[in-house]
Amino acid sequence: MTWKDAIKDYQYFLKIERGLSHNSISAYRRDILKLMNFLEEQHVAISPVEIGTDLIERFVYTSSKTIAPRSQARMISGLRNFFDYLIFEDYRKENPTDLLETPKIGRKLPDTLSENEINQIISQIDLSKPQGERNRAMMETLYSCGLRVTEMIELKISDLFFDEGFIRVIGKGNKQRFVPINSYMIKLIETYKDHVRAMIKVQKGYEDTLFLNRRGKQLSRNMVFMVLRDLTSKAGIDKTVSPHTLRHSFATHLLENGADLRAIQQMLGHESITTTEIYMHLDKSHLKMVVEKFHPRK
Known part of the structure; x- marks a missing residue:
């Protein structure tokens, strides 16, 4: 089995299974390609079925000189999943990454914005331009519903259940969840949909896509990043802000205002409550308030 064949089959497995x-x-593909390129540079001809721990250790050691520990840990995890797949398909008996030591990394707390900073960013949107209504609806959707950027750009008109007060979101692993949406957000989306989107010549295949670019196609992730980066700069906010920052801010503000962690988990689409618990570390004053309010020995 060649590396290219293995990567092709693995991609199919990740998509279908x-x-x-x-x-x-x-x-996942990038991690394997980095290993494959390393072997080529070292003039080592060995298949993914035959490669052992020693070669992968050399690859990881070489990579550690140019990438951060967190990226290195993610890369090792990606390779481990790949070799687990080869074992699952009976191409190998053991996983050569099992003995690799993953670098110790602290839990990275997500960056957040204050409510005032979010208002500052959104206030920079030029509503005199057609894309202004779209951009306001997009940014408010990212923040008010806590969506990932991919979930937002792939949102469909058929996913809007405004009468029930929910939107349907297709998250990681093609998992479906319903997220509450308030009347203010409904008004923003309907204004964009009925007065701006309705004027765009929609390209075939994108008839049900909610947020469109000026050519009538689905927006790219990069476009959303660029729009937000420009708004942040105009607002004079000296922080590295991405669409994910709005998602983190959504969860943090809910928690600070007394929302239940399980409810936040469901709205974010986290498979494990452990992932959501990271927000408990953001605001120690909130934790202090919870103890003072609810503990019987206050």
Whole structure:
């Protein structure tokens, strides 16, 4: 089995069997390609079925000189999943990454914005331009519903259940969840949909896509990043802000205002409550308030 054949089969497995998104599959593929390129540079001709721990250790050691520990840990995890797949398909008996030591990394707390900073960013949107209404609806959707950027750009008109007060979101692993949406957000989306989107010549295949670019196609992730980066700069906010920052801010503000952690988990689409618990570390004053309010020995 060649590396190219193994990568091709693995991508198919990730898409069909695990239902991963295109971006997740691309990330897994990059990890394997880095190993494959390393072997070529070292003039080592060995298949993914035959490669052992020693070669992978050399690859990881070489990579550690140029990438951060967190990226290194993610890369090792990606390779481990790949070799687990080869074992699952009976191509190998053991996983050569099992003995690799993953670098110790602390839990990274997500960056957040204050409510005032979010208002500052959104206030920079020029509503005199057609894309202004779209951009306001997009940014408010990211923040008010806590969506990932991919979930937002792939949102369909058929996913809007405004009468019930929910939107349907297709998250990681093609998992479906329903997220509450308030009347203010409904008004923003309907204004964009009925008065701006209705004027765009929609390209074939994108008739049900909610947020469109000026050519009538689905927006790219990069476009959303660029729009938000421009708004943040105009607002004079000296922080590295991404669409994910709005998602983190959504969860943090809910928690600070007394929302239940399980409810936040469901709205974010986290498979494990452990992932959501990271927000408990953001605001120690909130934790202090909870103890003072609810503990019987206050």
